[in-house]
Amino acid sequence: MSPRPDAGQVAAAQKLEVHRRLREIEAEILARTPENNPEPSLDRVAKCMQLLGDPQHNFPMIHLTGTNGKTSTTRLVERILREMGLSTGRFTSPHLHDMRERISLNGNPIEPERLIDVYDDVLPYIEMVDLESEAAGGPRMTYFEVMVVLAYAAFSDAPVDVAIVEVGLGGEWDATNVANGRVAVITPISIDHQRLLGNSIEDITTEKRGIIKADSFAIVGRQYPEADELIAQQCEQVGADLKREDIAFGVTERETAVGGQQITVQGLAGQYADLFLPLFGEHQAHNATIAIAAVEAFVGGGEQPLDRDVLQAGLAEATSPGRLEIVRRSPTILVDAAHNVGGVEALRAAVNDSFTFTRLIGLIAILADKDAEPMLEALEPVLDEVVVTRTSSPRAMDPRALGELATEIFGADRVHIEPHLVEAIDKAASLADEQGGVGGGVLATGSVVTAAEVRAALGVTQT
Template sequence: MSKKRAVDPEVAARMAHVTEEILSRSPENVVEPTLDRVAQVMDLLGQPQHTFGLVHITGTNGKTSTTRMVERLLRELGLTTGRFTSPHLHDLRERIAIGGEPIDEERFLAAYDDVLPYVQMVDEASLAAGGPRITYFELLVIVAYAVFSDAPVDVAVVEVGLGGVWDATNVADGQVAVVAPVAIDHTRLLGDNIIDIATEKAGIIKSDAIAVLGVQEDEVMQLLLERCDEVGAAAQVEGLAYGVLEREVAVGGQLVSLRGLAGDYTDVFLPLFGAHQVHNAAMAVAAVEAFVGGGEQPLDADVVRAAFADVTSPGRLEIVRRSPTVIVDAAHNPAGVAAMADAIRESFTFHRLVGVVAVLQEKDASSMLEVLEPLLDHIVVSRSTSPRSIRPERLGEMAVELFGEDRVTVVPNLPDALDLAAGLADEGGVSGAVLATGSITTVADVRMLLGADQRGDRPS
C-alpha cells in the first residue's frame, strides 16, 4: 500500500463535517424495506450503476473477505476495479475503493457534492409523503456507484449491507452473484429463521447471472437453486462445480489447492487463517472465472497465486500486536465465532488465551459466549464505543453463567479492559495471547488503541 499522504486541513475539516452529516441520517441497522428512494436517485443521476460490470456478494459470514479476494484477483488480471464493503473500521472512505485503495477525501467529497442535490430532491418528496430521508447506508451506496461510474471502473465488487432483496446495493444487477454461507443473524430485520433470511439474500440473483453458491444447509441450498431456476440464472455449487482440494497450515497462513469452474490451482499461499477463509477463496476463484470467461476459461495459475499472496482482510483473525500477541476478529454471531474458534485452535498454540469481548444488543450474545467458553482461559467483558453495546454488567452476568465467576472480569472501559487482558495473558509467558472480538466496533476500537493501520489495510 502506498504511503500516507498529507491532507489539506480544509479538505480534512470538510470531510469531517460531511461525515457528521452522513452519520446524522438513519443508521445502517435501521432500514426501510424498499429500493424506491435509491432507485429514484439513480434515475436522476442517469443510472450510473449500469455502466460497469458487477460481482455482487451476500451471505451471513465471509462476505467482506470474499469481496476483497474477488477484487484482488480481478485487479491482478489487469482490470480497473471498484470495491464496496461495509461496515468500515475507522473511516467511511474504507468502504469505497478504486484499484484496491480507499478513495481519497477529494474524490469522496466531489462525488458527495455531485449526488447531494438529487438526494435532497428525493428526501423532500419522501418526507412530504410521510416517509424517511435516504439512510446513511443508502447514501454511501449512491456515492459509491457514482464514483465507480465516474472513474470509470471495469468491474465493481460489491458486498451487500444487509440481506439482499431490499439492500440498497441491489439497484444494480450482478453478472455474478455470490452467496456465502447463510446463518442466523439480524433476525429483527431479516427474519428469525434461516429460510426467511436465505430468501432475502437470494434476491441478488438476477436473470441470466451466474450464481456462485457456497456451502449451505440443505434447505437453504434448495431455496437458492429454486431462485436460480425462477430467474434463469446458472447455479454453480461448491462441492460440485468448484471447491477446496487441499489445505494445510503454513507459517503466516495456509497452503491450499483449489478447484475452480474451469481449472485447478495448486500450491496457493493464502495469508489468512481458518478453513472458512479457504472456502471464501474457492468462491472467489469461481466468481472471477464466471465473470471473465463465463466459467469456461481457466485463469493463469501464477495470477491466482500472486493475487492471493497479497490478500488482506483487516479485522479477521488479524494480529495487531506482539508480546503479548493480540488478535482481533470481527465475529459477531454464533456461526462466525465458531469459525473463528476453529481457526484459532488449528493455527495457533497459545498456553493462555484471554478474551476481550464486547457485543451489540441485537446479537445472540449468550450463544456467542457459549462457543467462546471452551476456547478462553479468562474473559474480560467490556463495551465498545458503539451506543448499541450491551451493558458490561449484563454481559458479565451472562458470562458468569457459562464461565464461572473466577474466569470473568467486568471492565466497562475498553482501554482498561485491554490492559488487564494483556497482563493476564502475560501470566501464560511467551505463549500468552489476547483475543478481542464480539463486533466490528470492538475490533475497530482495539485496532485504534494499538495503533494498527487506520485505513483498514496492510500497513505501508
C-alpha cells in the first residue's frame, strides 16, 4: 500500500497543474491572429459579449486612447481610484512579461487560478463565435479580442466598482469599444500605426475619437489643432462634455525633485498644490494631470474637488514599469518603451529634464515596421554612443540594417553593433562605466519588447 501524499505534495501538484494549464491557455490564445494585425470589426467580440449576457455593462468604465501616454495615464487613474477605496479592474496592453498583467484586479495581475476559471467559462462562447464567423468566411476571434472578453468577464465576476480600460489600437473599431465609458480620455495623438490607422493626424484622430460616447465626459490632453477640431465635432455630435487640457485643467507649477517631480495641478473642480509624482519627465506631469481630471469627472461630475491627501497618497505610490524606469545602478540603466517619434521626443525631453549624466549610452532595438530613422534622429542629441541590437520579436529590425541607419546619423565612431541583447547590455554598461565614470548611464529603448527584455535580463520582472 503506497503512502498517502502529504499536504505539501498535494499543494505542489496543484501548483504544477495550474502552471501547466496556464501555459496551455496562453498557447491557445497566442495561436490566434496577433494584436498587431487586428480585424477591423466589433461584430465578433460584440456577439461573444451578447452570448455572455453583456458583462461589459455591469460596471462603469473610464476608457482611454491616444498615441503616447495611455498606459501610464491608465495606471495613474487606477491608482488614484484605488486610494479612494474603490475596487478596480485595469486593462492595459501590451504586457511586459506575463499576459496576466493586462488584466489587473485592485492593482495586481489576475491570479492564475482566476484566469483559468474565467477562460474555461467563456471558451464555449468564443468557440461558438469562431464557428459562426468561419462559416461566413470570416476569421476566428483574434488574440486581442479574446483578451478583451476575458477582461470584461473577470471585471464583471469580481465584481469591480470601476474598470479603467486602455484601447489596444485606435478606438472606434478597437475590441474594447463594445463597452461605453462614462469618461473617455484622449492623450496626445501623433503619427503611429499608419498601416492600420492612416497616414495623417486627421485619419488617426477620426479613429481614436470613436470612444467618446453619448452623455460622457471627454478628458482631452494637448493635441494638434486638427485633432482638437475633430474631437470637438465628435463631442458635439454625441452630446459629450468636452474638457481640454490648458483650458479646463492643467499643470500650473512643476519642478524636478529627487526620485520624480513636484507638481501643482488645476483640476476641473479644485487646485492641488505640491503633489509629489515619482515618475520622470514633463510628459508624466501632463499624464498625471489628465488622470486627475478623469477621476474628478468620474466621481463627482467634475464639480467636487478630490481630497488632496488621498490624491497625494495615490500619486506617491504610482508606478509605470518600462517608462523611463531605473532598473539598475552603477551604471544607471534606464528602460523606456518609446516606439514612435512622439514617444522618443518625449523621452529625449525627459532625459534632459530629469537626469545629469556625464555620458549616456543608447541601447537601441526597434521593430522593423516602425520608422526607425526619425526615432534615431530624435535620440541623437542626448546619446554619446549607441549600441544597436535586436530583441527576440519576429518583427525585430536586423541589427546590421539598424546599425547602417545609426551610422548615417551618429557617425561610425559612435555606433556599435551587438546582435545578441545580453551582450549588447554588457557592451553598453561597459562603455558607460569606462568613459562616463560614476555619472555614466545607459538608456535602453526602441520598443515595448526592448524595455521588457532588458528588464528581464537584469532580473526585474515586477509590474
